[in-house]
Amino acid sequence: AQSVAQPEDQVNVAEGNPLTVKCTYSVSGNPYLFWYVQYPNRGLQFLLKYITGDNLVKGSYGFEAEFNKSQTSFHLKKPSALVSDSALYFCAVITGGSYIPTFGRGTSLIVHP
Amino acid sequence: NAGVTQTPKFQVLKTGQSMTLQCAQDMNHEYMSWYRQDPGMGLRLIHYSVGAGITDQGEVPNGYNVSRSTTEDFPLRLLSAAPSQTSVYFCASTHRPAQSNSPLHFGNGTRLTVT
Numbered sequence: 001a002q003s004v005a006q007p008e009d010q011v012n013v014a015e016g017n018p019l020t021v022k023c024t025y026s027v028s029g030n031p032y033l034f035w036y037v038q039y040p041n042r043g044l045q046f047l048l049k050y051i052t053g054d055n056l057v058k059g060s061y062g063f064e065a066e067f068n069k070s071q072t073s074f075h076l077k078k079p080s081a082l083v084s085d086s087a088l089y090f091c092a093v094i095t096g097g098s099y100i101p102t103f104g105r106g107t108s109l110i111v112h113p
Numbered sequence: 114n115a116g117v118t119q120t121p122k123f124q125v126l127k128t129g130q131s132m133t134l135q136c137a138q139d140m141n142h143e144y145m146s147w148y149r150q151d152p153g154m155g156l157r158l159i160h161y162s163v164g165a166g167i168t169d170q171g172e173v174p175n176g177y178n179v180s181r182s183t184t185e186d187f188p189l190r191l192l193s194a195a196p197s198q199t200s201v202y203f204c205a206s207t208h209r210p211a212q213s214n215s216p217l218h219f220g221n222g223t224r225l226t227v228t
Contacts, residue, residue: 043219
């Protein structure tokens with residue numbers, strides 16, 4: 001079985017400050033981890049993924065995520081937030097050989113000017 | 114490159130009516146799926162397909178049917194609409210299901226209201 005938790009429904013940050021959106025997971029086996037972003041009235045867009053290798057993964061729009069196996073976490077980060085980063089963010093996990101990813105419930109990121 | 118195309122974008126149905134939500138992708142993806150998104154519930158998988166002629170149920174399949182006669186198309190049918198089916202529906206696809214590290218590509222959604 002696989003599961004994902006995004007413990008914060010909403011994250012508020014001031015423009016220019018660093019941001020973190022949290023994600024923890026539970027799987028049996030090695031995880032493949034993903035972050036997606038959803039802007040209003042749009043579908044989800046892929047941001048980045050962790051498959052293997054370097055624990056720090058860089059993705060689109062200046063986002064990065066750190067895989068921590070011991071803490072079973074995959075937190076999304078950005079050094080300097082933009083108002084345009086305001087959106088809904090989803091973490092997802094899948095194990096090798098599975099067809100179906102498990103999504104977290106999403107975290108609403110609000111960046112204040 | 115159109116990606117994943119969903120039609121219609123908006124739909125209002127009366128209880129008991131039927132309709133089909135269309136989904137087409139032009140990326141030759143074998144895996145296609147339907148999700149519904151409701152406030153506070155995240156994404157819930159309705160049905161999925163790993164190739165033409167193959168479909169399977171997801172987490173919330175009741176009240177919905179699917180078919181996959183071609184690689185490109187994966188329509189979702191509501192047999193008898195109910196207010197509980199008011200939601201935003203997303204179609205998603207990806208390459209070769211055995212490569213589960215491939216990200217999903219999502220359409221822009223169909224917003225359905227059942228009155």
